[in-house]
Amino acid sequence: MTPLALLLTLSSLLFTLGLLAVLTRRNAILILVGIELMLNAANINFIAFWRYGPPDPDLTGPLFVLFSIAIAAAEAAVGLAIILMVFRHTRSTDLNRLDSLHG
Amino acid sequence: MTPLLILSPLILLAALGAVWLARPVHAALLLALALALTAVFYLTIGADFIGLVQFMVYVGAIAVLIVFSLLITRPGDEAEELARRPRSLVTGLACTLPVLAVLLYSVSRSGTAESGAADSPAFTLEQLGTALFTTHVPAVMAVGVLLTAVMIGAALFARGAHASSVSRYASCVTEATIKPPTLSDP
Numbered sequence: 001m002t003p004l005a006l007l008l009t010l011s012s013l014l015f016t017l018g019l020l021a022v023l024t025r026r027n028a029i030l031i032l033v034g035i036e037l038m039l040n041a042a043n044i045n046f047i048a049f050w051r052y053g054p055p056d057p058d059l060t061g062p063l064f065v066l067f068s069i070a071i072a073a074a075e076a077a078v079g080l081a082i083i084l085m086v087f088r089h090t091r092s093t094d095l096n097r098l099d100s101l102h103g
Numbered sequence: 104m105t106p107l108l109i110l111s112p113l114i115l116l117a118a119l120g121a122v123w124l125a126r127p128v129h130a131a132l133l134l135a136l137a138l139a140l141t142a143v144f145y146l147t148i149g150a151d152f153i154g155l156v157q158f159m160v161y162v163g164a165i166a167v168l169i170v171f172s173l174l175i176t177r178p179g180d181e182a183e184e185l186a187r188r189p190r191s192l193v194t195g196l197a198c199t200l201p202v203l204a205v206l207l208y209s210v211s212r213s214g215t216a217e218s219g220a221a222d223s224p225a226f227t228l229e230q231l232g233t234a235l236f237t238t239h240v241p242a243v244m245a246v247g248v249l250l251t252a253v254m255i256g257a258a259l260f261a262r263g264a265h266a267s268s269v270s271r272y273a274s275c276v277t278e279a280t281i282k283p284p285t286l287s288d289p
Contacts, residue, residue, distance in 0.1 A: 003104055005210060010111045012206035014118055014137075016199050021122040024195035026184065029172050030127055033134045036165060037118055040141055043157070051148050059226050059234050062153050066235070069160050070246045074253040076165045080172045081260040087176045 007048035014041035028083045028093045106147040135166035149225035
């Protein structure tokens with residue numbers, strides 16, 4: 001197995017684990033954990049293609065990872081702020097209890 | 104290749120723990136471990152700066168933020184989570200296993216595209232900075248605007264909570280002061 005294939009397999013498994021966390025968890029903060037895992041898997045893909053793919057003098061992979069990390073930080077900050085606002089209203093971060101708009 | 108073979112199972116185990124453990128703080132700490140191991144992997148592969156940024160932002164900021172949010176919010180009911188797990192796990196696996204199958208199939212199909220540039224040199228920080236601030240200036244400015252907006256938004260959330268608690272406290276105080284003092288002295 002080549003390093004590129006190994007890294008792509010690793011990131012596929014990481015992405016699947018993150019997706020599983022998003023689909024099965026009920027705590028909103030732990031759903032955010034799953035989203036971070038998925039973003040990390042995407043970053044691993046960028047670095048893998050930069051390192052083991054065709055030569056790239058423009059450094060597209062590392063630059064993309066830098067922007068991706070910045071956006072992930074912004075997303076985590078806003079997400080946690082929203083979760084804390086929800087917690088302040090309902091005293092819970094369990095998404096099953098946020099059903100006041102349920103018809 | 105050797106650090107890759109050592110680090111990949113460790114990253115996967117840490118991520119599995121982050122997904123599987125019922126206690127939220129343990130899950131968040133294992134997420135931090137998975138992100139830190141990914142940073143170590145970036146360091147071994149030659150992307151030093153990316154590894155350091157990953158360590159600072161992901162482990163130092165995001166993971167710590169998640170742990171603090173778990174400390175602020177009320178801990179969930181673990182027994183309820185464990186009782187709900189088999190049913191949600193069946194649904195989750197039914198949705199994620201096809202995704203995994205498609206991903207692994209495409210990985211196995213695309214494995215021949217490798218150029219074999221195993222000795223491609225690592226970039227210097229100067230190269231990265233030059234690329235960042237010459238060809239990618241609009242993107243850098245957009246990210247700056249985004250981070251400013253996020254900072255203002257988070258500050259507004261925090262300030263809103265502070266203002267509401269202050270006004271509640273102020274209303275209690277005014278009620279107490281408006282009430283005429285009772286004469287207890289004879």
